Structure formats: C-alpha cells, structure tokens
Amino acid sequence: MTTHQTPSIGVFALQGDVREHVQVLTRLGVDAFTVRRPEELERCDGLVLPGGESTTMYKLARTFDLFEPLARRIGAGMPTFGTCAGMIMLADRVRDGIDGQETLGGLDITVRRNAFGRQVDSFEGEIAFDGFDDPVHAVFIRAPWVEEAGAGVEVLATIPSGPAAGRIVAVRQGNLVATSFHPEVADDDRIHRYFVDLVKQSSQSLPVQ
Template identity: 70%
Template sequence: MPVVGVFALQGDVREHLSTLTALGAEAVPVRRPEELARCEALVLPGGESTTMAKLARTFELLDPIRVRVRSGMPTFGTCAGMILLADRILDGAAGQETIGGLDVTVRRNAFGRQVDSFEAELDLKGLDRPVHAVFIRAPWVEEVGPAVEVLAEAEGHPVAVRQGHLLATSFHPEVADDGRIHRLFLEMVRR
C-alpha cells in the first residue's frame, strides 16, 4: 500500500484523502517537510495557486517538494496543482513561484472567473468511458513539451496531461464520485 501525501496547507485536501483511502492507499496530509519525507507520492490539490505557493514557501515545503519532484516522485496536480507543476505560467501573479517539472505552459483562470465554472463529460486516454470533469476557475495548457502526453482536451485545449512520473488535470476529479483518475495515478506510483 503506497503512502501518498496530499499537500494540506490549502485546497481540496479532504476530498483527495478520502478518494485515495477508498482506493487502498495510505493517504496522509502533508504540512511539513518531515511529513513529505515519508511519502512515496504526492497530490497537489485544487485551491488557489499563488496562496499555495506562498504557504509552501512559508512552511519550508516548496524546495523539498521541488527536490522530490525532480528526483522522480510521482506527483498528481489538479487545477491549482497543475499550475504548481507547470514550468511556465501565463496570467500569473507577479513573482508567482511554481514547483515545476512539467514541461507545459499553463494559462491561469483560462476558462474564466468563478461564475464561468462548468462541468463536462470528457474522454480521457486510458479510461473506458468519459469522466465527469468539474472546472472551477480552471487553467488550461497552452503549450506542451515533446515528452508531454495529452490525455484529454476541452474547448480545444489540453486539460489532462502526463509526463513520466507527473500527472495533471485542469479539473477537479476529487469532487466527482469517480476514482478512476486517482486509480490511474496510483498505477503510476506502483510502477
């Protein structure tokens, strides 16, 4: 049973912990470097990306997460988590930091403001039927590097991508009653 941490300083923490636990992982909240150290994998939840980066810096987690991601720790980012994993951001806050590692350019709030939030059924590569995707002030991917595999698109833009040990979605699979994307991540962790 893999130990999967969920970045727990801000965002959809409970939902990810619940989904991962239901799938048989040992899911633990991560607020400090010593909690990160015992994890085999990490989930960066949806939330507010600038706030999450600032809190990670304040709680001395940003650099340890960067080191672990660069050393190959499987990491799954949803919505704000996708932004945190991106190497490049468009429409970011001045001086906004990321963890990086995912060779993509992401546009923050690409689908619009909170009132523009929406839900859609998406075909996701590797899954047998569409996933119910919840987009809340969601980013989209503007550009992908050569090693990035696009798993799903919405409105002509990539919204789910994978690169080696990294998986990211623009939407919030943790709020849908469907653990298939988390299961896909756990398969990556086990490999």
C-alpha cells in the same frame, strides 16, 4: 520515503481541497495522509497537489519551508498528481500569474491561470480521457488550461466542443500527472486509481529506504 505493497500518498495540505483527495485515496486502500511539513513529505511514495489558489499555495510552501523539499522530490522523480491549482504548481511556465509567481515545475507545459474565467464561469461536462473506455465527468472551477506542451508531454484529455474546444486539460510527463479539473469531487475514482497505479509502478522500481 518508504516502498511497500500499500503506497503512502500524501496530499499537500497547506491550502486547497485536501479532504476530498484523502477520502478518495483512502477508499482505494492507500495510506493517505496530509503533508504540511518536510518530515511528512519524507513518508511519501507519491504526492497530490490539490485544487485551491496557486498563488497562496506557493507562498505558504515558502513560509513552511516546504517549497524546496517539494521541488527536490518532484525533480528526483516522485510521482505527483496536480489538479487545477496543482497543475499550475507543476507547470514550468505560467501565463496570467501574479508578479513573481513561483511554481515547483517539472511539467514542460505553459498553463494559463483562470483560463476559463471567474468562479461564476465554472462548469462541468463529459470528456474523453486517454486509456479509459468511458468519458470522465470533469468539474472545472476557475480552471487553467495548457496552452503549450513540450514534445515529452502526453496529452490525456482535451475539451471536446464549445469555445474552448481542443484546449488541453490533462497531461502526463513521466511520473507527473495533471488535470485542469477536479476528479476528487466526481463520483469516479478512475483518475486517482490511474495515479495510484503509477505510484505502485514507480515504487517497485526503487530500492526500499
């Protein structure tokens, strides 16, 4: 890990929509790169776990000997941002997962996998995000939602109306942030900027290594 003025933020790249996150982070002036091996993880001041297929992600992380190093770094406080499948990967508990499904954990939440339905049930809309003056345009693709959140979890966004009204779709706990939706596909970098600021704040509190 390095700590410097320009943070180094990796994007888990064994599966998922990696390129879009790298592009947004690069636009924000971050040293953004892909992470497929433990030695690449060591460069990270922060990490993004992208959307994709959570069951495939944890299996590939095991195959490439990345699962345990990821869990250790997250447990040690590395700022991490999970979107959609990435939210599932950060959750301590999963409902409707496959038999034996593993997560990296860290967030004291219970998520329901594919909570909004199949691919054809994907949708988008405007939702209020805590701390932002204007709503964010949220794109939900086979998305999870948070069914239970522990006392230490800050709720950042919920579904405002419809059958899923009130469902939690964005949370933060310490250095961990997760959204059910895909901010990387919208023309709005505020949530990524929110995470970059979190990485910078975390880096300033750590010694250079």
